[in-house]
Amino acid sequence: MTLQTVASAEKPAIPGRPRSDTARKVLLYAIYLVVAAIFLVPFLWTLVTSFKTLPDSFNFNFIPHPWTVHAWTDLWTNPSYHFPTYIKNSLFLAAVIVSCNLFLSALGGYAFARLKFPGRELLFLLVLGTLMVPDQLRLLPIFLMMVHWGLYGHFTSYILINLVSAVNLFFMRQYFLTIPKDFEEAAKLDGAGYFKIFWRVMLPLALPAMAALAILQFQGTWNDFFWPLILFGQGNPDHYTLQLGLAQLHSQFHQEWPSVTAGSIIAIIPVLVIFLAFQRYFVSGAVSAGVKG
Amino acid sequence: MSVMATTTATGAAPRRLSASMASARLREAGWGYGFALIPIAVFGLFFIYPFAYAVYISFYHWGIAGKTSPGTGTFNYAKVLHDPVFHIALRNIAEYTVAVVPLEMALGLSLALMINQKIHGRNFFRSAFYFPAIASSVAITTIILFIFAQDGLFNHIFGLNKDWFGQASTVGWGIVGMNAWTTSGTVMIFYLASLQAIPDDVYEAAALDNTGAWRTFWKITFPLLRPAHFFCLVVFGIGALKLFDQAFLVAGGASGSPNYSTMYPIIYIYNAAFGTFDFGLAAAAGVIYFVLIFGLTVVQRLTVGRQEVA
Numbered sequence: 344m345t346l347q348t349v350a351s352a353e354k355p356a357i358p359g360r361p362r363s364d365t366a367r368k369v370l371l372y373a374i375y376l377v378v379a380a381i382f383l384v385p386f387l388w389t390l391v392t393s394f395k396t397l398p399d400s401f402n403f404n405f406i407p408h409p410w411t412v413h414a415w416t417d418l419w420t421n422p423s424y425h426f427p428t429y430i431k432n433s434l435f436l437a438a439v440i441v442s443c444n445l446f447l448s449a450l451g452g453y454a455f456a457r458l459k460f461p462g463r464e465l466l467f468l469l470v471l472g473t474l475m476v477p478d479q480l481r482l483l484p485i486f487l488m489m490v491h492w493g494l495y496g497h498f499t500s501y502i503l504i505n506l507v508s509a510v511n512l513f514f515m516r517q518y519f520l521t522i523p524k525d526f527e528e529a530a531k532l533d534g535a536g537y538f539k540i541f542w543r544v545m546l547p548l549a550l551p552a553m554a555a556l557a558i559l560q561f562q563g564t565w566n567d568f569f570w571p572l573i574l575f576g577q578g579n580p581d582h583y584t585l586q587l588g589l590a591q592l593h594s595q596f597h598q599e600w601p602s603v604t605a606g607s608i609i610a611i612i613p614v615l616v617i618f619l620a621f622q623r624y625f626v627s628g629a630v631s632a633g634v635k636g
Numbered sequence: 637m638s639v640m641a642t643t644t645a646t647g648a649a650p651r652r653l654s655a656s657m658a659s660a661r662l663r664e665a666g667w668g669y670g671f672a673l674i675p676i677a678v679f680g681l682f683f684i685y686p687f688a689y690a691v692y693i694s695f696y697h698w699g700i701a702g703k704t705s706p707g708t709g710t711f712n713y714a715k716v717l718h719d720p721v722f723h724i725a726l727r728n729i730a731e732y733t734v735a736v737v738p739l740e741m742a743l744g745l746s747l748a749l750m751i752n753q754k755i756h757g758r759n760f761f762r763s764a765f766y767f768p769a770i771a772s773s774v775a776i777t778t779i780i781l782f783i784f785a786q787d788g789l790f791n792h793i794f795g796l797n798k799d800w801f802g803q804a805s806t807v808g809w810g811i812v813g814m815n816a817w818t819t820s821g822t823v824m825i826f827y828l829a830s831l832q833a834i835p836d837d838v839y840e841a842a843a844l845d846n847t848g849a850w851r852t853f854w855k856i857t858f859p860l861l862r863p864a865h866f867f868c869l870v871v872f873g874i875g876a877l878k879l880f881d882q883a884f885l886v887a888g889g890a891s892g893s894p895n896y897s898t899m900y901p902i903i904y905i906y907n908a909a910f911g912t913f914d915f916g917l918a919a920a921a922g923v924i925y926f927v928l929i930f931g932l933t934v935v936q937r938l939t940v941g942r943q944e945v946a
Contacts, residue, residue, distance in 0.1 A: 378750065378765070379761055381817075382768060385779050385783050392782070447674055447675055450674075451671060451672045454669075460665035477926055477929070478902075479902045479905050479925060479926070480922040482909065483915055483919055484685070485686055504678075512675055537664070568772065572884075590778075593778050597781075604782065607779050625770065
């Protein structure tokens with residue numbers, strides 16, 4: 344911003360400026376493109392390699408020679424990779440956990456924002472207190488509890504510990520606090536019960552917040568590696584999530600770059616598509632992740 | 637509310653009305669508890685209780701078959717504190733954090749300054765810089781291991797022949813570089829928000845004084861970003877102390893190989909739990925590391941946080 348202000352202020356005085364201005368602009372864009380390349384080339388190289396044959400994947404030609412979709416079809420059809428299962432598992436877990444988080448954090452957030460009950464402030468402190476409990480302390484007790492309940496290695500264990508998060512509940516509570524009370528008052532005068540007010544009045548008003556929550560929770564669940572590793576990692580590959588499966592693929596077939604790179608792309612694509620479609624939610628998510636850290 | 641309105645309107649039989657008011661309150665409280673019940677149960681069962689449970693386990697000899705000694709004691713704590721591997725883990729995470737946080741912040745601030753210019757394709761560049769931050773840790777680590785393999789693209793471009801992630805002397809720096817690369821996009825978002833909050837007239841004054849761009853940045857922009865610097869230092873500093881995924885994936889497990897160079901505290905805890913099945917030791921290490929991070933946070937809040945508010 345400052346560079347440009349200074350440049351344009353001087354422009355009329357010095358006749359030779361426009362040309363050096365162009366040169367400066369070219370240089371500026373060159374720098375931008377080099378930096379962008381540092382961020383994008385690793386992904387492009389990964390994408391290109393996934394369309395190579397195995398021997399060609401050890402060469403450095405940027406255009407595959409020959410092109411092939413063998414790695415992709417192989418991931419899909421070769422039963423030793425289990426990739427369709429991993430994708431199905433990850434999609435299933437993400438769908439269930441996003442739905443549960445949407446409903447429960449809205450319900451709880453509404454209660455903490457609007458309903459009066461004894462001990463509300465104390466319980467809310469407990470909600471915020473969960474943010475202080477680190478995963479490295481929880482991992483052992485949760486592992487032991489799940490083994491004890493016979494849920495270890497089952498999807499139920501992962502879903503249970505992720506039913507609702509304090510960050511999400513806090514986020515919904517804050518959003519409900521910004522909604523004027525008039526809407527509920529009107530519904531109350533009409534004789535609506537508390538659940539009806541929540542479901543018919545408050546939820547529709549909170550749709551923007553819920554969209555942001557759904558997107559960020561999907562990203563979190565889809566990308567999660569730590570808890571699936573703890574709860575499914577030692578068990579049956581039938582229960583692996585895509586991230587676990589990709590880690591497994593890489594450690595087992597790590598020289599088979601076309602398959603490994605295709606797997607990496609698959610692990611990124613859903614989040615990438617959502618990112619490109621809903622960028623502004625990710626920006627607000629980065630800010631709320633600050634609360635979590 | 638509607639109940640209160642009736643009270644003032646009729647005025648008669650106050651006892652009955654206050655009773656109905658109480659029952660309305662009771663009903664509201666009942667629904668409140670009902671709505672909050674499942675979240676509270678989840679937080680109690682999977683956060684608060686495990687916290688207490690971990691502390692409990694840490695005072696026992698506890699193996700895969702459960703409690704193996706009836707007596708309690710601080711022997712697990714003594715063992716962790718005297719374990720040379722735990723010392724290595726602490727030194728590694730200290731080095732990692734001291735290296736990665738300033739690097740992330742410098743990169744993130746540079747990217748934010750780039751995006752804050754009036755240029756064509758701003759949205760494209762912003763998305764490009766933020767892209768690694770949204771991808772999963774597994775995908776990122778896999779891709780970086782591929783690019784930085786001994787026969788990989790990086791060595792090919794620069795004419796080198798190093799096994800970056802395979803030897804103890806470089807693997808720590810490799811993880812620093814990888815995570816600085818992925819996290820700088822997130823840091824950029826924070827700095828961008830702060831940069832856009834700086835009013836334009838500050839810069840206009842500098843332009844009138846004919847202050848150069850470089851001087852303007854160090855004398856005006858950088859000091860004005862103080863709150864953002866402190867915020868990033870705290871948030872990304874604590875984030876760095878929680879390093880796990882990348883170290884686990886680079887080493888292909890929690891052994892810390894090669895030669896304990898990828899041994900970090902959470903890797904140590906994981907390995908004590910699922911590598912050697914010494915649950916008491918793992919719990920004690922978890923408690924010690926929690927106290928350490930908690931202490932650091934408190935110190936940070938008291939020193940850095942105060943200055944920021946003032």
